[in-house]
Amino acid sequence: MPRSGSSPKKTVTMRDVARMANVSQSTVSRVLSGVEGGIPIGEETRRRVLEAVEALGYYPNLHAGSLRGQKTFMIAMMIADIGNPFYHPMVRAVQDVAHAHRYDVIIANSDHMREGEERFLESVIRRPVDGVIMVPYHLGEEELELLIERTGAAIVVLGQQIRHPRVDVVFGQxxxxxxxxxxxxxxxxxxxxxxxxxxxxxxxxxxxxxxxxxxxxxxxxxxxxxxxxxxxxxxxxxxxxxxxxxxxxxxxxxxxxxxxxxxxxxxxxxxxxxxxxxxxxxxxxxxxxxxxxxxxxxxxxxxxQYPAEMGRQMAEALFERIQKEYVGPGRRFEVSCRLVIRESV
Amino acid sequence: MPRSGSSPKKTVTMRDVARMANVSQSTVSRVLSGVEGGIPIGEETRRRVLEAVEALGYYPNLHAGSLRGQKTFMIAMMIADIGNPFYHPMVRAVQDVAHAHRYDVIIANSDHMREGEERFLESVIRRPVDGVIMVPYHLGEEELELLIERTGAAIVVLGQQIRHPRVDVVFGQxxxxxxxxxxxxxxxxxxxxxxxxxxxxxxxxxxxxxxxxxxxxxxxxxxxxxxxxxxxxxxxxxxxxxxxxxxxxxxxxxxxxxxxxxxxxxxxxxxxxxxxxxxxxxxxxxxxxxxxxxxxxxxxxxxxQYPAEMGRQMAEALFERIQKEYVGPGRRFEVSCRLVIRESV
DNA sequence: GTTCTTTATGCAATCGTATGCGGTAATTCG
DNA sequence: CGAATTACCGCATACGATTGCATAAAGAAC
Missing domain, CATH: 3.40.50.2300 (Response regulator)
Structure with a gap:
């Protein structure tokens, strides 16, 4: 039974747009993804398609694109505990950079535990993402190897001694x-x-x-x-x-x-x-x-320490790799620390 | 050109498992998703499949399942600002409930702004999720209507006067x-x-x-x-x-x-x-x-206020809807407040 | 020995999008 | 006026997993 009519979910797909605009679904795709240098699109056709998009309120389904082997437009971030204030500026910085790139961020807590970190690795394999930011306390090179060979994701790690051609590392000194x-x-x-x-x-x-x-x-x-x-x-x-x-x-x-x-x-x-x-x-x-x-x-x-700065560094390094603006060996970034003298000493 | 051999991403698919176990891909699917009451699987076959899964280190690709109209195993959560300590216990509680259900959580900040809240709605339409938890300050019923009719997601909202058969509301008094x-x-x-x-x-x-x-x-x-x-x-x-x-x-x-x-x-x-x-x-x-x-x-x-309690309430209500354990009109949950007298008064 | 179940498996369609390739019409050129 | 471009666009397929339906083999009933 193909879902009763009372069901509320009526996804608008490219095909609906195509039907309304009297073009093929692939034309809609080309109009929307606007491939430069690709097959050109007639002015009239483009207009009709965009009108139909507007009229139907069409939004592309990102899952479909992910499956097709394109970008997922998601990154995953693992920290120890979102309840620890130290991570907030870091998370926030990562989110801000990500959203500027129209990316969503999945956040997971490891609770400082090895199992938590391993669970995160597994979840990233199950749900491919374009990039991964980790603040591990336990996992080292060998464990990350699994992640690296099983996913195409860009990887940035904070504070671990990892030398791998595909991962960048940010260090607080x-x-x-x-x-x-x-x-x-x-x-x-x-x-x-x-x-x-x-x-x-x-x-x-x-x-x-x-x-x-x-x-x-x-x-x-x-x-x-x-x-x-x-x-x-x-x-x-x-x-x-x-x-x-x-x-x-x-x-x-x-x-x-x-x-x-x-x-x-x-x-x-x-x-x-x-x-x-x-x-x-x-x-x-x-x-x-x-x-x-x-x-x-x-x-x-x-x-x-400067967690916002760390987060920003990590996210920017990550997106340089995701966007292929940087390809090359693993980089190391240092974020310095500074003694702040107040009243308790 | 089918991707050169030097590329690092080699996704292991069900087909690979099927090939190794000498069964069809659909059989692999049935063994893994283990439909109770469905078509039974021979012992021998099941064993071979599971061995192959183990040997290849296969993990199902969640994107594919989402596309097929299944669950996405993701929920999205919108708060004002992850930097505000008030939200941490709430976020944490939601994450904990979600992870117990094997769900991932996408977190977005609205920064207390209407545009931020609208951007969130749009992103949820583009990337369907199974559930949405929102702490809106601006959006009301009409705006949520869009979300509701365009997505099949379960919805829970904190602190807004919204009466809709498909959304539950949690209230702090x-x-x-x-x-x-x-x-x-x-x-x-x-x-x-x-x-x-x-x-x-x-x-x-x-x-x-x-x-x-x-x-x-x-x-x-x-x-x-x-x-x-x-x-x-x-x-x-x-x-x-x-x-x-x-x-x-x-x-x-x-x-x-x-x-x-x-x-x-x-x-x-x-x-x-x-x-x-x-x-x-x-x-x-x-x-x-x-x-x-x-x-x-x-x-x-x-x-x-008890943000952890609020988060837990919201998440549990959400998953009751996601798992279809509850179907029915919008519910209202109250979380009480309490005056805590310390030294500043 | 034939027919009917039962059990176990495979085939193929499907979800929404991207894209190589082939096809058609319009345009230009010789 | 015929041929070669050029500009546009659709067909078909792929992505990975789920699932209805068909089917094969085995067993049971007559």
Missing amino acids: DDRAMFEATTWLIQEKGHRRIGFIGVTEEFSAGARRKAAFLHALQQAHLPIEPELFEIGDWSVESGARAVRKFLSLTRPPTAVFAINDLMAIGAMEAAQAQGVHIPDDMAVIGFDDIPQATWVRPRLTTVA | DDRAMFEATTWLIQEKGHRRIGFIGVTEEFSAGARRKAAFLHALQQAHLPIEPELFEIGDWSVESGARAVRKFLSLTRPPTAVFAINDLMAIGAMEAAQAQGVHIPDDMAVIGFDDIPQATWVRPRLTTVA
């Missing part, structure tokens, strides 16, 4: 910034016991920042004391938990370095709740410079 | 909450000059909340003084601007009601910058209860 900020804490501010709130080493960014932190300690000939290292999960609550551990030590640290702002804010909250004065009793420094860093009191000293 | 909170400010807290930071009346939510505010004033027999009404654009900065205007009055208000938390936070910031003590010199109350409301000092008193 977070390790260098981490080293410099730690050194600043030690040299300029005189801190010699610094608590570190990190994450498990599975996270490449976590491992990288911790290494840079350790490097700075060594450089300053400071001892590495295990009790000053706590593991969080990027969330406000985990920052609070970590600082409570620190405060229960016989000699609490005089400063705390959290590898993201959410944990730093949690640390401040929890410390203040115990009557600790910041920065006098304990200094707190974060990483990211999310907008909320200036909302808390004292305002958070932090290492600024 | 923001008008009632606004009235009650204002009354509380007046009766319990004794404020008689309350500054109101709203938005232009084009926003239905803005108009609704302002009406509720005015209603509360009238109920309390308070005068309506134009100088106590400022127009913002939902952003932190606009809240700051508004409060500076208030402070320049000969008789500044003793309390400020902002219709969202971002503007309230901006108001607090700007007031504090001018040495105004909150809540003693001036009370501030917001709307939404974004997580950051507890990060600022003093902690923000505000009317809590």
